[in-house]
Amino acid sequence: MADVAIAGGGIIGLSIAFELASRGASVRVYDSAEPARAASWAAAGMLAPLTERLADDAMQALCEASLRRYPAFASAIANAGGVDPYLSLDGILHTAYDDASLERLAARGAALEAAGHRATLLERAETLLAEPALGKHVRGALLVEGEGQIDNRRLGRALAAACRARGVRIHTGIEHLRIECDARRVLGVRSSAGYDPAGAIVNAAGAWAAQLEGVPQNCVPTVRPVKGQMLAIEIPKGFMRHTIWVPGGYLVPRRDGRLLVGATVEEAGYDARVTSGGIASLLRAALDAAPALSAFSVSETWAGLRPGTPDERPYVCATPLHGYYLAAGHYRNGILLAPETATLVAGMVEGAAAGPPSFTLERFSTKARSA
Ligand SMILES: Cc1cc2nc3c(=O)[nH]c(=O)nc-3n(C[C@H](O)[C@H](O)[C@H](O)COP(=O)(O)OP(=O)(O)OC[C@H]3O[C@@H](n4cnc5c(N)ncnc54)[C@H](O)[C@@H]3O)c2cc1C
Numbered sequence: 001m002a003d004v005a006i007a008g009g010g011i012i013g014l015s016i017a018f019e020l021a022s023r024g025a026s027v028r029v030y031d032s033a034e035p036a037r038a039a040s041w042a043a044a045g046m047l048a049p050l051t052e053r054l055a056d057d058a059m060q061a062l063c064e065a066s067l068r069r070y071p072a073f074a075s076a077i078a079n080a081g082g083v084d085p086y087l088s089l090d091g092i093l094h095t096a097y098d099d100a101s102l103e104r105l106a107a108r109g110a111a112l113e114a115a116g117h118r119a120t121l122l123e124r125a126e127t128l129l130a131e132p133a134l135g136k137h138v139r140g141a142l143l144v145e146g147e148g149q150i151d152n153r154r155l156g157r158a159l160a161a162a163c164r165a166r167g168v169r170i171h172t173g174i175e176h177l178r179i180e181c182d183a184r185r186v187l188g189v190r191s192s193a194g195y196d197p198a199g200a201i202v203n204a205a206g207a208w209a210a211q212l213e214g215v216p217q218n219c220v221p222t223v224r225p226v227k228g229q230m231l232a233i234e235i236p237k238g239f240m241r242h243t244i245w246v247p248g249g250y251l252v253p254r255r256d257g258r259l260l261v262g263a264t265v266e267e268a269g270y271d272a273r274v275t276s277g278g279i280a281s282l283l284r285a286a287l288d289a290a291p292a293l294s295a296f297s298v299s300e301t302w303a304g305l306r307p308g309t310p311d312e313r314p315y316v317c318a319t320p321l322h323g324y325y326l327a328a329g330h331y332r333n334g335i336l337l338a339p340e341t342a343t344l345v346a347g348m349v350e351g352a353a354a355g356p357p358s359f360t361l362e363r364f365s366t367k368a369r370s371a
């Protein structure tokens with residue numbers, strides 16, 4: 001297999017690196033900062049293809065396929081690098097605080113069951129038994145089984161360790177990364193670290209994917225940053241157990257005692273500042289749903305840039321430039337989509353697979369739109 005260079009060491013780039021190195025490729029990752037410290041660090045780590053509103057059936061199928069891969073993916077990473085990324089698939093609880101919302105949840109539960117998933121509608125008493133810290137005004141909840149979360153910051157560390165154990169070279173603090181190519185194919189990457197030839201190059205540069213230099217214009221994806229702010233509250237062990245969707249936000253309990261509260265969705269360019277308005281809206285959602293949280297301290301606030309695309313579907317594809325691949329634009333589901341993206345891209349680089357049509361560059365071409 002060709003020597004592979006990966007631009008961007010977020011969870012997408014590292015997952016591809018790990019998969020390719022596990023298949024025997026020689027892989028180098030180039031990151032302008034530290035690996036897995038951008039959107040992949042800022043995320044909530046929910047693995048929720050049934051909970052998230054997704055673009056369409058193709059995106060739904062991609063997300064569900066990736067969730068199915070997660071247990072094997074997480075244990076392969078933990079075994080290779082020695083860091084457990086704390087995968088937990090014990091369901092996501094959707095709460096309702098009035099009758100109309102509970103009726104909508106009941107209909108959603110019935111639709112999920114009809115599609116072969118498991119979802120259980122809980123009355124108020126059952127909801128409070130499952131999560132006693134919720135406000136007593138909760139009306140009920142829907143437990144969507146099989147979904148869950150992974151500690152994405154641990155996953156970043158686990159992937160970096162697993163990649164290094166497989167011989168992947170991770171170059172950090174890289175400046176002026178540029179792809180070198182001729183009229184037909186990629187030749188290598190040039191950067192502050194010098195020139196390295198490469199037979200295949202993967203653009204996994206997240207919200208910066210459109211800015212990678214050196215490639216022809218018809219290989220540039222349309223990706224923009226979509227800001228998300230979050231905060232963490234320190235809670236006693238066991239105070240909240242499930243990942244919980246509440247009106248206006250979500251609550252994600254971590255094993256280290258932090259309860260993550262997320263997230264805003266803002267068109268703010270590359271501005272990743274935390275704002276008082278953003279934090280106020282998150283606290284309002286959390287405290288309205290669970291007033292008991294008001295006793296605990298806020299330990300951290302942060303913001304990250306999701307890589308958004310015009311149709312909320314990622315690019316996971318080859319390009320007109322031979323040897324150049326895109327794995328970018330995973331928007332709200334990049335943590336969830338890491339294992340499936342890695343498998344698809346590794347298949348393309350090996351020459352075994354073309355990749356699904358819904359995630360190509362060509363889907364935005366005039367011809368594709370008028371077909
Ligand atoms: C607040 C928030 C909550 C989220 N919650 C969830 C969730 O619950 N579940 C879920 O599945 N997803 C979630 N996401 C989305 C998820 O975080 C992203 O889709 C995912 O992290 C994208 O990964 P990535 O590797 O493509 O990008 P990133 O993690 O952003 O990594 C891109 C990397 O490329 C590097 N880079 C950029 N340009 C260059 C260059 N020119 N040269 C070299 N390196 C470069 C950057 O330094 C960075 O390390 C959330 C995102 C946010 C912001």
